[in-house]
Amino acid sequence: MELGLCPVPALGGARRLGRHAANVGRSGPHRRLAAHDRQHHGSRPRLGSGRKRGACAQAFGRSRGGFTSKIHARCDNQGLPVGFILTGGEASDYTAADDLMNLPLPKPRALLADKGYDGDRFRENLLMRGILPVIPPRSNRKVPAHPDYRRYKDRNRVERMFAKLKQQRRIATRYDKTVLSFESFINLAAARLWLKAFVNTA
Numbered sequence: 001m002e003l004g005l006c007p008v009p010a011l012g013g014a015r016r017l018g019r020h021a022a023n024v025g026r027s028g029p030h031r032r033l034a035a036h037d038r039q040h041h042g043s044r045p046r047l048g049s050g051r052k053r054g055a056c057a058q059a060f061g062r063s064r065g066g067f068t069s070k071i072h073a074r075c076d077n078q079g080l081p082v083g084f085i086l087t088g089g090e091a092s093d094y095t096a097a098d099d100l101m102n103l104p105l106p107k108p109r110a111l112l113a114d115k116g117y118d119g120d121r122f123r124e125n126l127l128m129r130g131i132l133p134v135i136p137p138r139s140n141r142k143v144p145a146h147p148d149y150r151r152y153k154d155r156n157r158v159e160r161m162f163a164k165l166k167q168q169r170r171i172a173t174r175y176d177k178t179v180l181s182f183e184s185f186i187n188l189a190a191a192r193l194w195l196k197a198f199v200n201t202a
Contacts, residue, residue, distance in 0.1 A: 058179050062088075069174055074105075079158060080161070084186055084187070085099055118136065123145075165189050
């Protein structure tokens with residue numbers, strides 16, 4: 001123990017230095033502080049619930065793909081976007097369906113959506129508005145309601161719309177922190193789709 005240096009003890013059964021390493025060089029009442037002095041049994045100190053502050057307000061959430069956002073969109077019968085709603089990546093699809101249907105737009109005769117929008121309450125809401133739900137049933141439904149699959153084929157226009165939006169790298173990989181900034185670039189990309197449609201029809 002030259003120059004007051006202490007040897008580092010071997011790792012214990014828990015593969016940690018623990019109390020023995022912290023008690024080296026301490027004596028008397030100071031040894032009891034070793035269990036709490038600058039010891040962290042995790043990779044980082046605990047910060048609340050582990051979620052970033054303001055993440056929900058900025059449409060971020062944990063999903064299978066990581067810390068992501070989800071874009072809910074409503075399109076017309078030609079696959080052109082007419083409205084967007086952003087939620088966290090863990091949100092269900094039909095959580096934003098009511099807000100999208102409440103947009104001040106002409107009422108459609110039918111709504112084409114994927115299995116994520118298959119819910120009894122949502123189907124009943126559409127029927128009460130006079131809108132035919134063209135939605136395939138979930139696999140866990142006891143009594144599935146099969147839609148008009150010939151009409152459902154037109155839903156590929158929605159998928160192509162998302163594919164065109166994701167050609168913009170800033171939308172495919174969200175670079176913006178705030179919802180306002182991200183939505184602004186989504187609206188710009190949607191405006192480009194509308195301009196192309198007007199130019200092609202003119």
